[in-house]
Amino acid sequence: MKYLKQFLCGANIFTVLPFxxxxxxxxxxxxxxxxxxxxxxxxFGFFNVLxxxxxxxxxxxxxxxxxxxxxxxxxxxxxxxxxxxSYDHTKQEWxxxxxxxxxxxxxxWNLIIRTIENSF
Numbered sequence: 851m852k853y854l855k856q857f858l859c860g861a862n863i864f865t866v867l868p869f870x871x872x873x874x875x876x877x878x879x880x881x882x883x884x885x886x887x888x889x890x891x892x893x894f895g896f897f898n899v900l901x902x903x904x905x906x907x908x909x910x911x912x913x914x915x916x917x918x919x920x921x922x923x924x925x926x927x928x929x930x931x932x933x934x935x936s937y938d939h940t941k942q943e944w945x946x947x948x949x950x951x952x953x954x955x956x957x958x959w960n961l962i963i964r965t966i967e968n969s970f
Contacts, residue, residue, distance in 0.1 A: 856899045857898065859963055893923075920955045
């Protein structure tokens with residue numbers, strides 16, 4: 851039951867809505883918005899459960915857990931987007947994208963998901 855709670859804390863509308871809006875208005879994406887709306891909640895839910903399991907096993911604090919998963923998932927998104935050429939970006943646009951993803955993921959994990967978890 852505790853893993854279900856973790857999954858739902860990560861896969862809720864408050865977590866994915868900022869990304870839904872950003873992707874919806876992105877004009878240079880090379881993937882389906884519909885597919886993205888299906889994958890995004892599972893992405894955050896899965897990684898929230900994974901980070902919870904790792905934090906329990908290694909006795910990590912919430913700060914260590916959320917900062918670590920923020921960095922890990924933002925790097926994964928950057929790599930996946932670059933490898934699969936998810937956007938038609940110039941080098942300058944890719945740099946802005948990477949910085950934006952890093953900031954968004956730090957905020958989502960450390961503010962939104964963490965707050966939702968602490969509320970339950």
